[in-house]
Amino acid sequence: MTIEWYPGHMGKAHQKISELIRTVDVIIEVLDARLPASSSNHLLQELRRNKPCIKVMNKNDLADPAVTKAWVRTFERETGIRALPLSAKQYREVNQLTRLCLQLAPTRGKPGRPLRAMVVGIPNVGKSTLINTLAGKCMARVGDKPAITTCAQQIELRNGIILSDTPGLLWPDMSDQVAAYRLATTGAIGAGALDYTEVGLFAAEFMMQRYRELLRSRYQLTDVADSATAVLEAVGRRLGCLVAGGEIDLHRAAEAFLRELRAGKIGRVSFEEPGQDAGEASGGEGNQPA
Secondary structure (H helix, E strand, O other): OOOOOOOOHHHHHHHHHHHHHHHOOEEEEEEEOOOOOOOOOHHHHHHHOOOOEEEEEEOHHHOOHHHHHHHHHHHOOOOOEEEEEOOOOOHHHHHHHHHHHHHHOOOOOEOOEOEEEEEEEOOOOOHHHHHHHHHOOOOOOOOOOOOOOOOOEEEEOOOOEEEEEOOOOOOOOOOOHHHHHHHHHHOOOOHHHOOHHHHHHHHHHHHHHHOHHHHHHHOOOOOOOOOHHHHHHHHHHHHOOEOHHHOEOHHHHHHHHHHHHHHOOOOOOOOOOOOOOOOOOOOOOOOOOO
């Protein structure tokens, strides 16, 4: 199944972001730390020009720490880019973002000269959670489904910073289907645009290749099966995803597996590494997205 997902409000969001970006001092791009490349919108690179940008690698607590360190080094080789791994729910971690914004725009954030920052990112990476933590109260709608925020809003913090919150923005042409399946695995794609069984098989194949011991430990497997289907069947059997006659309901097993993977119950996992080609470590032969 080819994944395509571009809700109608995203076209308007792109136009709004392109207008707002001219007026801001710092861009805060929120990424998913588990897949920093796939969760980065290439359209933003065209719009950013030479504006300083902080790549906030959210959900750091769910990502492989060694891989995250490699991503930080990679991002900070780029001019005008700073990388900050964090969990958007933790105020102590998020507070670092305020200090970094002020460092990147040292003439702003003073009386009469507020620092204007824009928070951007694809759906479901935690933009609204980040803003609410910075504000110390619920200013933006939060949910575990993508595309909760559908219009831009401004939020004035008490430290000389004004934030512009923007809707999650994907790109209309998802030609890189490996990236699309990675996004679907982490929940950044609307449920109506994907086949849970296919995405579950994709994720199971990746975990077999890269995090086999985590699979073994979480599901108490004596051995990890040699096919993605067999992995999902073992997971389904362990989690009770059965139908009449004791057969495995593969769709339910895939849903349950993805829920556990997204919540970090299997362990800390990163789905891509710096310098990795699109199809590399993305699912074995026979489970490639079509």
